[in-house]
Amino acid sequence: MPGREQLQTGQWAEKASEQFLRANGLKFLARNFRCRRGEVDLIMRDGDVLVFIEVRYRRSQRFGGGLESVTASKRRRLFAAAGFFLAQGSTDPTDPCRFDVVSVSRGNYGPEFQWVRNAFTQDG
Numbered sequence: 001m002p003g004r005e006q007l008q009t010g011q012w013a014e015k016a017s018e019q020f021l022r023a024n025g026l027k028f029l030a031r032n033f034r035c036r037r038g039e040v041d042l043i044m045r046d047g048d049v050l051v052f053i054e055v056r057y058r059r060s061q062r063f064g065g066g067l068e069s070v071t072a073s074k075r076r077r078l079f080a081a082a083g084f085f086l087a088q089g090s091t092d093p094t095d096p097c098r099f100d101v102v103s104v105s106r107g108n109y110g111p112e113f114q115w116v117r118n119a120f121t122q123d124g
Helices: 004-023 072-087
Strands: 027-035 038-046 049-057 097-107 110-120
Touching (some): 004 049, 049 072
């Protein structure tokens, strides 16, 4: 289980990413959406597209960026949680969807972001 410091860092990264994405025109819908099979860090809208976002904090790029850290098993859990969110009926299930990854790190002048739109699909 993550320790207190990891949880606080994760919460900071998610809030900073949400602000970054809002500043880039996305509309906030939900944070930390959980179901039995998975979790989505942020759910937002980019125009008519529903965006499921995985936020990854990276202390350094030494072991790769945020996108590389999203494993196949994590992607399966994201797809399962997104499917459950759509089944809830709070959005139109026929709306186009995409999966983004935001990698955030602490820079000299505040958070630094790497935003990968449409980072992966259910097909691969």
